[in-house]
Amino acid sequence: MKRLLVCLLVLTLAVPGFALAQGGTPVPAGVTGELLYIPFPVAIAVEGDLSDWADVPHYTVDKGPNLSGDPAENGSFTVALAASADTFYITMTMADRNIVAGQHGTNFWNENSLEFYLNLTGDFYAPVYTKGMYQVNINAADIGNTDPGALTLTGTNSDTLPLSGYVFKTDEGWGFEAEVPLAGLFEIAHGAEIGFQAQANGATQTDRDVKLIWSNADTGDTSWQDPTVFGRAIFYELGQTDVPQPSGPPADDESSGGFDWAGLPWGEIVRATWEGYKANYIFCGEQCGNNLGLVFDPNMGYQAVSEGVGYGLLMAVMMDDQATFDTVYDAAHDIMLDPATGLLNWRVDNTGAITGETSATDAEEDIAAALIFAQSRVDRGEWAQHAERPYGDSANALIDAIYTYEVADGRYLTPGDAWDGEGQEILNLSYFAPAWYRIFDDFQGTDRWQPVITYGYRSLFTTDGAPLGLAPDWSTSDGGPAYDYCDAHGRERSACLYEMTFDAIRVPWRIGLDCLWFDEARACQWSGRTAEFLKALPPDQFGRLYDMDGVPVVSYQNEMMDGMWLVASLASGDEELQQQLAQQLYTVTGNALTEGYWGGSAQYYFNQSLAWFGASLLSGDFQNLYSSAD
Structure with missing residues (x-):
């Protein structure tokens, strides 16, 4: 056009x-x-x-x-x-x-x-x-x-x-x-x-x-x-009489301006943005607590959240960067761990003072998965074992703590260890990580996570956005809005959205991994619905954040959205959509190789994390390291 x-x-x-x-x-x-x-x-x-x-x-x-x-x-x-x-x-x-x-x-x-x-x-x-x-x-x-x-x-x-x-x-x-x-x-x-x-x-x-x-x-x-x-x-x-005309497109331009999308250096981009991630959020000097070792968020006054610990550990283990992995692992243990539960307090400032008590389930899940992957590298002889806290031992303890404090009735996933509602009155579907649960069960030799998988998919497929492959930020376990819970607990409705915004944008990644790694039929079906929805959109609505009817709730795109929707396209197997979203993600790599960050600003660690996860799946750097541990 x-x-x-x-x-x-x-x-x-x-x-x-x-x-x-x-x-x-x-x-x-x-x-x-x-x-x-x-x-x-x-x-x-x-x-x-x-x-x-x-x-x-x-x-x-x-x-x-x-x-x-x-x-x-x-x-x-x-x-x-x-x-x-x-x-x-x-x-x-x-x-x-x-x-x-x-x-x-x-x-x-x-x-x-x-x-x-x-x-x-x-x-x-x-x-x-x-x-x-x-x-x-x-x-x-x-x-x-x-x-x-x-x-x-x-x-x-x-x-x-x-x-x-x-x-x-x-x-x-x-x-x-x-x-x-x-x-x-x-x-x-x-x-x-x-x-x-x-x-x-x-x-x-x-x-x-x-x-x-x-x-x-x-x-x-x-x-x-x-x-x-x-x-x-x-x-x-001035003084000329002819009126110059604008040039037209190149004669050989068909769909991408002659740009070679097939030969893009995704691996190089992934490595460069990992180095930038470390420089901007982990080893950024005084703002990062003189390199305290956590993942600090510039947009939150350089506080660190447990979610960032999970992201940092996943990135480090996928990048085979044991030194950074151990730095974040040690800092999280020393600064954020609640010894009473074995979970992490969800936020600290850059002096190490706790500013947010109690846990966030998604963080513990990602940390546990990263520890299992680290143990797999040890088992293959790629990494040396941690001298004080063996990765596998910590993974076992953390998985047990998650199951004890963040799963209700053996089947309902709660947002953290201090939430009421028994996992039924309020649920965050972007915390539902079925690929991790399969790995947890296999790693520990149990099957206790299977009901959590069953009830999580049941909740997902009963939301109003399910026909379009769209999930809300917050819902009840039966798929409806969680406004009653939020009203009763003094939680603003703006922080309890029944729309697919900055929480639920992670659902394509969570569910896509279950399709890509385990060929789970429900995950592949969900990813296919998402792909069909995206393909039917006009260009000015494509790849954004949406309400449950598929209406955009923002007027822009960014690297966060590009990376997450890309995972859905990979899981769906739709090559045309993959190319479209890969092209869109590549449009925000202008600073990636030179400055180490996606888009126009390094201010938002969350955006950088999600873009990285999508790109690293595309490059082949994000792998199920546990499945290769034999």
Whole structure:
């Protein structure tokens, strides 16, 4: 569809334009949301005074996925472009009566900020960021800056762009003026074409609640990860009489812009993001408690949760990284263990102080599975046994504790050791890990986990989303909403959602493993339903988070969703869907090999974890190590 729009653009280009005072040369108007013309040479002095922009065409944007109800409060933004012989100029202003700035750390996208995007490569169909593609976020916290070379820039590759400028207040709000010398990056000439996008983030109170986007092709706010949704900008030399047209798609482009999806280096990406994971969440110095050894969450003030311990141990054992495995294992035992139950307290801060008592079942399950895998590496002679706490012994003790304190009536999985309801009044299906339970039974020589598997699948298949392969975050054991429990226990309904959001997005992974590793018919059926649901969606609804009717509840995609839906596609055996989701996941690898993280930010350890699990299954690095222990 995007290629078709470009082809149609050539036919529908509007020729009437603006008159520029310098020489009186008409500048074509372009096509709203698709094409802009950049007049050059124009004399612009970047000094925070917009008077020399008076005769340059300005474009107003008041559309996007999240609009403001008040024109004076993030209701629109303007953008204007110009150039000299070798420098690109841009100014953007925003109507903003209440400027929210400096409230979200480096997450400037979550408050008042203006963004522009450049693709200087000439390849407008590359689905991932490469050298020469830039996302530049300029934020309102820099208002009044006096050093034009010291703006606080964020966004993909923004640190490599030689940008300088000023951020200032206006009568209606705020804005910026900036210049980018293009020598060595791009040669300005009449008809030279670049990819371009402009966006505005607006926070009317605290968090972002307004998003405005210039490019018509970006219907899902995906420009930060997918440069194919940029529009175009063409340099127009003053005094010329012809109107340059945008280029069309390559002649050999059929479905992926000529991009070789078959030969992607998934193993290399998985290794690089594991190294980044360690650097960002385990060994990040003072923020990580001077490398205390746990998995710390930047988005939670660098606290550590037991869930992260499970993720870190699973990653380390799959990556054959015993040193990191033992570091996390030892720290969890020394800092988080509750000796009364043998389970872990669910949260501590980066001094090691407990900030969240009692357990979370999913964490213990993942930790126990990781310990079994570690023991399997010992049994094969790949690892040396832990000198103080043999992995297998710890796995046995932890599995017993899980069964004792986190399973009710021998069949109902509870969210943790301190929840009422006996596993029936409230259930988190993203904690249901049937592949792990089969391994637990085999490892211990029992069959006590079989009823937990039976009742877990029964709950899963009785939810309202079951026909579509969608599971809710929270439910009762009979598949209905758990609102009665939450109301009775003072739990906000927003933390008890009967939708598939940030908890249940893990269900495709949990259930997919049971299909991929054990060929469980119910798991494969579930994954097949999920695949059919995804395949039937229009592009602007694909691969998101949903309610139980399959209606998206967010307007964006990210690496977390990509990784988890990918597991469902692998378990379903649908190769076309696998390719589509692999392609989508690959679009967020722009920082993976160079910076060690997925997407545009390393802020969210949870997103990074789930993306890694999906990619590591794709690369073959995530394996059932226990089955290979013979």
